Amino acid sequence: MEQSIKQLILAHSTELFGQEIDASIIQFQKTRKDVEGDLTLVIFPFVKMLKCSPIEAGSKIGQFIVDHISAIDKFEVVSGFLNLTIATSFWLDQLNVINKDVTFGYVAENSKPTVMVEYSSPNTNKPLHLGHLRNNFLGFSVAELLKANGHKVVKTQVINDRGIHICKSMLAWDKFSPLNEKGERETPENTGLKGDKLVGKYYVEFDKQFNAEAKQIIESWDNGNYDNFHPETIEEYNRLTSAKEGKDEKAVKGLDDKIKDLAKNQTTLLREAKEMLVKWEAKDPQTYLLWTTMNSWVYKGFDVTYKSMGVDFDQLYYESETYLLGKDIVLEGLQKGVFFKKDDGSVWIDLTADGLDEKLVLRSDGTAVYMTQDIGTAVDRFNDFSDLNSIIYTVGNEQDYHFKVLFLILEKMGYSWAKQCAHLSYGMVDLPSGKMKSREGTVVDADDLMQEVIESAAEMTKERGHLDGMSEEERTSLFNLIGMGGLKYYLLKVDPKKRMLFNPEESIELNGNTGPFIQYTHARIKSLLAKSGISLETPIQSSIELLSEEVEIIKLLNEFPSVIEEAATQLSPAVIANYTYELVKTYNHFYQAIPILIEEDEAKKEMRLVLSANVAKVIRLAMRLLGVAVPERM
């Protein structure tokens, strides 16, 4: 509709304004709810050209549109805004079109280039937490959005399965796990613990012992006992200690942290962990066995968590398999002169000309760093998928700098696809108590949270739900659907880019802008339709009069395709969430005010049922994009 008006004005611009006009000055917006009309044209840009008042200009253009487009019934000019009223028959035609389309709003699949969406990408040394939930729900949803917008999508993750952090858990398990009566160390089988939880337990244990050891070292330094330490270390300690003199609290804390780091580097535990990493890189059989065993526990645990989350992956990448390729590419780049080597043998890239720093890409001992493996993984992916057009990395915004550098390196290496890569950077999830810190035990475990949310949904649904005649199995799956739906919606309704606050009480709310509220509306419509027993196939006659409440709904339904497009372009599920909430609120207002089943006029009743059915359909299609299922009853 906007397009046809635009074209009309452009085609007759000379006639109307005495000159050619630029398309950009034709600006439409939604008409305010408190004035009459469906579509508003902003008149201000035309005023100068016509040299008359906004009212005169608006009237002239308005009359012209009404004369030429039959679907525009009338117009009204209010202080520089031309409000156009669209004929009800137009809206009814739209409703019929929407009604016929079972995947209304979705673009035909695979009609656009292939996109890879990376998300989750956990370390294999500890269980998934609340931050991962935001990441996973976001990544999954963005993948769905891109599919609905016509792209072919490959969902992936890279598993950070190697590195010093993994060795820490391995070492701690090896050293500290108690033996049971059979002489076995702790395993998921003999403890009943989920694999990722067991490994995480030892990661925490490592940290505990490690800190205790560092503390002891600092104490001995404080007591003037410097035996067994390198003179340089002692010198550094003395330098840092004396620097504390007369400094404020914050500066002293910073220096204390540096002293702590210094002491940590002297611990036997860290030294042993480093030795283990070297052994691992040398493929020492015993270390390798321990590594594969413990990783397999973690993967089993993750699988359970992913299943509860309702997310999946088409292709997995393991850092342990891509870091070598990364090293090769760095060496290739060194030949090409993209990178340079320092005296100690470490390899760097100089990005100062791009306003960034020098960045390490290979350690002096030749081992890979984070960047090395990310380069390898990216190249690996484009090798694996010949039709791949771009990669979207769902990673927290604390890594903004890393990805800026990564994309720049790939570009300098001459990969044509480098410019297509994007970092879907999302904000951290804060708790009311502050930031989540795994070391301080303030993380919210993903499994625990999901379980709590489902239990809470069960409790509240038993209280107020409509569960008669439902089997135990159906109930369980309903509680799950409501609990998880609420959690996903809660995490996705906020703009991904923004840091967000996770309030445990709000996350299980059922009222207001929540997942269950939307699910409830869907269930209520389904109940209505079930009772009606009407066929929704036959088109509605366009002669029916529409109430403003009905037009409002059709208008919103009509926007759905462009909402999907916008959400996909912006990589923002929040756009979908906000739209759906708006639709549901508008529908509820209608539902409350207008009789549907009890309407005596059959044609009106049928139209309202078709309208309701399509609201339910759009709710379902929209929620599917968020990974949220909707129930038939609740």
Next chain:
RNA sequence: GGCCCCGUAGCUCAGCUGGAUAGAGCAACGCCCUUCUAAGGCGAAGGUCAAAGGUUCGAAUCCUUUCGGGGUCACCA
């Protein structure tokens, strides 16, 4: 300190490619279930859009500065 992000109602968030009187939810207050699921609806209340300048017919939205919060600048990942 350099660079990046953020600041909208008591709280959590929309609105940001400039357009009409800045919107929701939660909390607090009042009303509506012998009409279809009240997990709902209606009403009232709540704002110096961090502050100050600038651009513009018009600024929450764009630019500059200041203040406040966060992130990042590792031979960690």
